[in-house]
Amino acid sequence: MKKNIKIFLPLFVCFILTVSNFYAAAQQLGKRKISPEELKEWNNAPVTENLFSKISVSEKAKAKDEAQAIAAFVLKAMLYRIDPAAYPIDDKESSLEKIALDAIDKFSPSTLSKAKLRTTALMADPQKKARLLGKFKDLDFKKEFIAPDIKRIGKVEFKPVLRSAQNGAFINIEQPTIQLVGTGGPLSNYETENLPAFNKLDLVLRKVHCVDETDPESPGDDDMVVGGLLVGASGNTNSANSFASCHFDDGDICNHGDYPFGTYSLNSTPGYPKVFYCILQLIEVDTDEADAAKALTDVMKLVGTLVSAVNPVIGALVVAVAEAVQIFTGWLIDDDPFYPFGISLNLNSQNKFGVDGRSSNWHTGNISDHGGTYRLGFYWQLKN
Numbered sequence: 001m002k003k004n005i006k007i008f009l010p011l012f013v014c015f016i017l018t019v020s021n022f023y024a025a026a027q028q029l030g031k032r033k034i035s036p037e038e039l040k041e042w043n044n045a046p047v048t049e050n051l052f053s054k055i056s057v058s059e060k061a062k063a064k065d066e067a068q069a070i071a072a073f074v075l076k077a078m079l080y081r082i083d084p085a086a087y088p089i090d091d092k093e094s095s096l097e098k099i100a101l102d103a104i105d106k107f108s109p110s111t112l113s114k115a116k117l118r119t120t121a122l123m124a125d126p127q128k129k130a131r132l133l134g135k136f137k138d139l140d141f142k143k144e145f146i147a148p149d150i151k152r153i154g155k156v157e158f159k160p161v162l163r164s165a166q167n168g169a170f171i172n173i174e175q176p177t178i179q180l181v182g183t184g185g186p187l188s189n190y191e192t193e194n195l196p197a198f199n200k201l202d203l204v205l206r207k208v209h210c211v212d213e214t215d216p217e218s219p220g221d222d223d224m225v226v227g228g229l230l231v232g233a234s235g236n237t238n239s240a241n242s243f244a245s246c247h248f249d250d251g252d253i254c255n256h257g258d259y260p261f262g263t264y265s266l267n268s269t270p271g272y273p274k275v276f277y278c279i280l281q282l283i284e285v286d287t288d289e290a291d292a293a294k295a296l297t298d299v300m301k302l303v304g305t306l307v308s309a310v311n312p313v314i315g316a317l318v319v320a321v322a323e324a325v326q327i328f329t330g331w332l333i334d335d336d337p338f339y340p341f342g343i344s345l346n347l348n349s350q351n352k353f354g355v356d357g358r359s360s361n362w363h364t365g366n367i368s369d370h371g372g373t374y375r376l377g378f379y380w381q382l383k384n
Contacts, residue, residue, distance in 0.1 A: 031246035034209060034253040042209065042377065045361050051277070051342030052322050059319055067323035068134040069156040070096070070306050071331070075133070076141050077101040078119040081112075088144045096147070096158055096306070103305045110291060111298040115332050122331065132331055158310040198350040198357055198382035201264040203230070203240070203278055206361065207255050207377035210248035214284050214336065215371030222248040222372060225283045227296035229304050229321055230262040233274035237304030237321075238262065240278065242296040244289035248374075261378070266350060273348045279321050280343065282367055282374055283329060284336040292333060299328050318342060338369035345380055357382030 034042070055063075077100035079087035089097040107115065122129055130137040135154055139146055151157045205226070213222050227242030240262040246254035264276050281300070285292040303324045307317055322340045329337035341364055353359050359380040366373045 031248065031252045031254040033251050038253060042207075042363060042375075045363050045377070047365050048343045048362050050365055051318065051344055052340070055319055055322075060323070063316075063319045063323040065134070065154055065156055066310070066320050067307075067327050068132070068136055069150050069154055069158070070100075070310070070320075070324055071327050072133055072136045072139055072146065072150060073097050074100040074104070074302070074306065074328070075119065075122075076146055077104055078115060079123075079141050081105075082116050082119065087141055090145050090147070096309070099309055100302075100306060103302045106301065107298045108294055111295045111332070114295065118332060118334055132327060198384060199266050200383050201266060201276060201345070201347070202381040202383060203261045203264075203276075203378060204381055205256055205259045205261045205376060205378050207253055207363075208245045208248075209254075209363075209375045209377070210250060210252045211366060211373040211375060213248060213250050213372050214369075217250070222284045223286070223289055224248060224374070225285050225289055225292045225296055226376070227281045227283070227293065227300055228261065229279045229281075229300045229325065230264060231277040231279070231304075231318055231321070232264045232268055233266075233276060234268040235308060235317060236265075236268055237308045237317075239297045239300035239304065242293040242300070244293050266347075266382075272350075273346055276345045276347065277318050278343050279318070279325060280341045280364065280367070280376060281325055281329060282338040282341075282369075283333060284338075284370060284372065285333075286335055292335060295333050296329070299332050300325070302332075303328055336370050338367055338372075338374070341365075341367045343378075350382060353380065353382055 073096040076087065076089060076097050080089045080097070080101060081104060089095070089101065091098050091101075104112065104115065122132065126137075133139070136150060139149055139153075143149070147158075208224065208226065210222065210224075224245040224247075225242065226245050228240035230238045230240055232238075241260060243256070243259065245256070246252065248254070262278065266274065281296065283292060283296060303321060307320050307324050310320075322342060325340045326337060343364060361377060361379050363375050363377040366375060368374075
């Protein structure tokens with residue numbers, strides 16, 4: 001008995017310490033009403049401009065047409081995955097149906113299962129199908145080749161960009177022209193000799209602030225999921241690390257510590273300046289948040305793969321991604337996605353932020369939709 005006690009006691013102490021540490025972490029990272037001091041600190045931090053606030057109506061309309069055409073190719077691939085005999089596809093490696101099929105085959109089992117159900121429901125709902133596809137709503141998806149009809153109906157023709165794989169990311173073989181340059185990131189230009197040689201860049205999320213809960217505000221609160229799509233200096237794309245945030249009421253703030261949202265390579269293009277983008281996506285969910293976060297990661301990878309395959313120019317790519325993200329989250333996740341918010345960093349050298357490579361704290365402007373408004377706090381971190 002005493003021997004058993006000697007064995008059990010250290011385990012019990014370890015358990016108590018673990019629970020205590022977990023409780024302390026939960027207290028630190030949990031939500032609370034924002035204090036006057038925090039609000040002052042938050043309001044004094046620089047605000048990054050939303051990349052999409054300056055997009056013209058014509059640019060947005062063109063991007064939406066492209067995104068709906070891409071959605072048609074993805075829908076064709078989903079229908080083939082449901083019933084290959086009824087919905088044959090153009091299976092050449094360079095076809096968008098095949099690229100889309102390969103992308104959805106990388107979905108998690110739960111995301112793919114739900115995507116099939118939502119696709120079946122979509123095909124039975126003409127109004128929802130029209131909202132998703134726009135002018136492509138009447139396509140005959142039982143045809144093997146839909147690209148000619150998409151070109152005829154929408155004057156949209158895609159020629160997939162040849163890309164090579166490097167470290168698991170899609171990277172342009174040729175450096176594209178950068179058309180869309182934002183102001184994200186602090187304005188420090190500190191440069192000197194003998195500073196560390198950085199080769200990576202982290203986007204780190206700190207806090208989520210609920211300015212105003214979505215409508216209707218009662219009963220219940222907002223269960224928020226945050227995700228994003230990273231666009232690197234070469235046009236390579238990757239999903240950010242989606243996560244479930246807190247359950248929010250008006251004025252709540254949720255501290256996520258130093259959450260590693262995504263990492264960019266500094267080596268995908270030669271020389272400086274380099275511009276890095278992130279398209280942020282918030283979703284208010286009524287389903288399981290962890291499952292929704294996983295689905296959002298899958299959808300972001302799908303969007304990045306398809307949009308980067310047809311847009312060799314980074315500026316056009318970023319605009320098209322915003323429209324595609326909105327379309328695909330509404331279709332494949334089917335909760336309440338906010339319109340995407342774009343941030344960027346114009347990096348003029350790897351020493352922009354000094355010896356420790358850390359920017360100051362920034363936050364987004366208001367991210368508003370569904371009657372609610374949120375802001376995200378973040379910083380940039382250069383590292384080896």
